[in-house]
Amino acid sequence: MRKKIFGGETSKTMKKALITGITGQDGAYLAKLLLDKGYRVYGTYRRLSTPNFWRLQYLDIFEKVNLIPADLIDTASIVEAIEISQPDELYHLAAQSFVGTSFEQPIGTGEITGLGVTRILEAIRELNPKIKFYQASSSELYGRGNSRSQNENTPFCPASPYAIAKLYGYWITRIYRQGYGIFACNGILFNHESPLRGLEFVTRKISNSVAKIALGLQKELRLGNLEAKRDWGYAPEYVESMYLMLQKDKPDDYVIATNETHSVREFLEEAFKIVNLNWKKYVKVDKLLYRPLDVERLRGDYAKAKKELGWEPKVKFKELVKIMVEEDLNRWQRWLKGERFPWDAINYPDEHKILSRQYRLDR
Ligand code: NAP
Numbered sequence: 347m348r349k350k351i352f353g354g355e356t357s358k359t360m361k362k363a364l365i366t367g368i369t370g371q372d373g374a375y376l377a378k379l380l381l382d383k384g385y386r387v388y389g390t391y392r393r394l395s396t397p398n399f400w401r402l403q404y405l406d407i408f409e410k411v412n413l414i415p416a417d418l419i420d421t422a423s424i425v426e427a428i429e430i431s432q433p434d435e436l437y438h439l440a441a442q443s444f445v446g447t448s449f450e451q452p453i454g455t456g457e458i459t460g461l462g463v464t465r466i467l468e469a470i471r472e473l474n475p476k477i478k479f480y481q482a483s484s485s486e487l488y489g490r491g492n493s494r495s496q497n498e499n500t501p502f503c504p505a506s507p508y509a510i511a512k513l514y515g516y517w518i519t520r521i522y523r524q525g526y527g528i529f530a531c532n533g534i535l536f537n538h539e540s541p542l543r544g545l546e547f548v549t550r551k552i553s554n555s556v557a558k559i560a561l562g563l564q565k566e567l568r569l570g571n572l573e574a575k576r577d578w579g580y581a582p583e584y585v586e587s588m589y590l591m592l593q594k595d596k597p598d599d600y601v602i603a604t605n606e607t608h609s610v611r612e613f614l615e616e617a618f619k620i621v622n623l624n625w626k627k628y629v630k631v632d633k634l635l636y637r638p639l640d641v642e643r644l645r646g647d648y649a650k651a652k653k654e655l656g657w658e659p660k661v662k663f664k665e666l667v668k669i670m671v672e673e674d675l676n677r678w679q680r681w682l683k684g685e686r687f688p689w690d691a692i693n694y695p696d697e698h699k700i701l702s703r704q705y706r707l708d709r
């Protein structure tokens with residue numbers, strides 16, 4: 347892997363970016379965007395027993411990015427990643443990003459998603475305070491607050507170990523900006539989805555299951571809280587806002603959203619409509635999939651991003667559902683015909699085989 351790092355000359359004018367979490371949904375899309383803009387792109391990945399580069403392969407950029415092993419709990423590896431890549435811009439996307447898991451692993455989530463941000467900011471302060479820094483903040487910060495829509499001035503009310511870790515990340519980013527003059531921005535991104543979304547998140551769980559049910563590969567779909575409402579946008583558009591924030595003259599924080607809110611139930615209806623099936627025949631609500639606390643409703647007001655970054659969403663709810671269901675349908679059809687390609691769904695276990703603390707308590 348290291349061979350790739352030293353494999354190419356960097357011209358003096360070529361901008362360099364380091365992306366933590368390049369193997370994730372946003373990391374992959376952002377890497378593609380920056381490569382298209384002429385950046386030399388470095389990305390950190392975790393050593394796993396089985397490599398996890400399918401998203402980079404899917405976007406056909408695996409050979410174009412430079413990979414550096416690093417873990418957010420290991421400061422030395424972060425320092426090394428910065429020393430090797432010497433970035434102009436650092437996009438910090440790596441995190442334990444699943445809210446459900448944060449209830450199972452609250453301490454690990456705090457370490458990785460919260461303290462991990464300080465490890466990176468400290469490394470920047472020590473090594474090169476001129477590096478521009480993007481922090482992947484989240485609409486989960488607003489949690490169970492009662493505003494009808496949320497903007498940069500709305501009070502936070504986090505409702506999960508994930509959200510409180512992100513709140514820490516948000517504030518430490520502001521503290522390094524104000525205290526040390528580091529160019530550090532928070533992108534407060536509302537939920538954004540795509541065919542590269544992880545299978546545990548509700549949108550992709552639905553699109554993948556709908557495709558399998560339509561093809562006779564799955565009988566039912568078990569879900570938790572259908573009444574939760576989210577502001578869902580399209581991930582490739584959202585990563586563009588990250589880039590735009592780091593091109594400004596001054597660092598600031600921005601809400602990125604669509605200003606629409608839809609329930610999980612509405613997502614289901616739309617998704618099953620695409621394959622001409624009635625969702626009620628296939629979906630079972632499973633109390634075991636409810637979270638100890640859930641965020642009821644999110645809707646983001648992106649007026650500041652529109653005014654100052656010139657950013658606005660183009661893909662809205664119905665089109666997003668269509669993109670996701672059609673792509674999962676297409677993948678399963680190709681797979682059944684014998685085609686082989688980089689993909690996550692084929693190795694994903696049935697959720698009933700995953701025994702969590704919640705399952706044990708209820709049984
Ligand atoms: P994702 O697909 O889950 O990707 C997370 C990335 O973090 C993966 O590359 C993962 O590596 C890496 N990672 C996890 N633990 C790590 C550790 N201990 N050390 C180093 N790397 C680690 O998440 P995403 O949807 O792209 O989201 C990107 C960021 O935006 C996250 O910080 C997330 O919390 C935040 N965010 C996401 C949304 C959204 O709707 N997508 C909204 C707001 C904020 P592996 O591939 O090895 O697991």
Ligand code: G4F
Pocket residue numbers: 443444445446483484485486535536537538546547548549551568569570571572574575576610635636637640641644
């Ligand atoms: O898809 P979700 O797991 O996403 P959630 O919790 O909103 O978090 C995502 O968005 C955040 C931004 O607001 C990010 F910061 C975070 O990293 C992540 O990307 O769940 C959405 C809703 C929840 O209310 C959940 O209770 O769907 C509900 N839901 C109902 N049944 C389910 C299920 N969620 C999942 N994952 N699985 C279910 O079976």
